[in-house]
Amino acid sequence: MSLIKSISGIRGTIGGKTDENLTPLDIVKFTSAFGCWLQHNRGKQNLTLVIGRDARISGQMVSSLVISTLQGLGINVIDLGLSTTPTVEIMVTETHADGGIILTASHNPKQWNALKLLNEKGEFITAENGAEVLKLAAEENFIYADVDHLGTCETRSDAMDIHIARILQLPVVNAEAIRAKHFRIVVDAVNSTGGIAIPKLLETLGCEVIRLYCEPNGQFPHNPEPLKEHLTDICKMVKKEKADLGIVVDPDVDRLAIIDENGEMFGEEYTLVAVADYLLRQKKGFAVSNLSSSRALRDVARKLGSDYAASAVGEVNVVTLMKEKNAVIGGEGNGGVIYPDLHYGRDSLVGTALFLTHLAQQNKTVSELRKTYPSYFMGKKKMELTPEINVDDLLTKVQKEYPNDEVSTADGVKIDFPNNWVHLRKSNTEPIIRIYTEASTQQEADELGDRMIGKIKSLI
Structure with missing residues (x-):
């Protein structure tokens, strides 16, 4: 405890x-x-x-x-x-x-x-x-x-009704295009308040809702973090019900994960990517995420003639940078979508409305839409150190090892290589360095993490 x-x-x-x-x-x-x-x-x-x-x-x-x-x-x-x-x-x-x-x-x-x-x-x-x-x-x-x-x-x-009404008033939300599709959607709200809010929004948009764990009783039927290993039930139900997609939210409804029509994860990193793809087609500008989020957002933004900026990890930091850049869209790679024309906060409801608008207008299945984006894989490792080691000094040594690469020290040390990246962050509570990597294959991402651990050991 x-x-x-x-x-x-x-x-x-x-x-x-x-x-x-x-x-x-x-x-x-x-x-x-x-x-x-x-x-x-x-x-x-x-x-x-x-x-x-x-x-x-x-x-x-x-x-x-x-x-x-x-x-x-x-x-x-x-x-x-x-x-x-x-x-x-x-x-x-x-x-x-x-x-x-x-x-x-x-x-x-x-x-x-x-x-x-x-x-x-x-x-x-x-x-x-x-x-x-x-x-x-x-x-x-x-x-x-x-x-x-x-x-x-x-x-x-009346608060949820006001929230939904504000979303439907947004010019970028095409309610008629969504209604015309008659989407059939499974919702897993982990028995929290998303079980009230998300179906209410979807039914307003003319979708057929199949409820899974939507009773707001606080008895979480699985780990409430919307990660692949926790979502086997909804993946099976999407296929069984022949649904167009599945929507998963966490207990407080600020993280949004999508399941495609085959019962496969769209990828929590790609919720923001898809929404950014839609919005940056309407208006050029900045997309913002944090340093540990997928490079796919940067790729999509630049392909559409827009730009990308990365903040330190944490919603407050993302919002601060979004305001500085007057960003069109921002958020975090954990499925957190921040649409500033509504408010500066991660919001699964507006994320859902924007994703469905994009899906309807593209006239694609969810899996077809996913194939239009760059495919990256992330790795997460950690390295425990002895208490007497100065982690800040160690990260400075790592930074100096890569003078010819793009390096950010806004939050630990992030090194952008041409085809992959690694982000090193120290724990605030224990002598640990967390190592995040991303590459074009899972094996490459994991091997990059292992190589970085070897590099750190050589500098101790």
């Missing part, structure tokens, strides 16, 4: 000892810290925050504690109840709120929960802001409101 206090929020396992797990006392402490920080940052006491949660078993308990704590600080709450991460983000600006808290541990197993913290733009708070919140939490010097100035709580049940 564990508690992770990070600049982006507080995440931990339910139960156990305080300050070691996500206990009621820890929930109250960190909610209080964020509320007090917002009051100071916004320069007023009478704030409004939007709260929403995924369908985790602990969600109602955590939500009750968070809402009551905020009311105790004199902060008004708009409670969305069961919701999605992108829906909460959109509702912060929709309601002109001062911030928000999303109660979800994303793809972590059911024993986990978390508080994800949003600013008044409905975006994750910055690293600097997060550090300030953690400092306040450590000090535990909170001032609560008196009885005449407690916050109010308003419940809203």
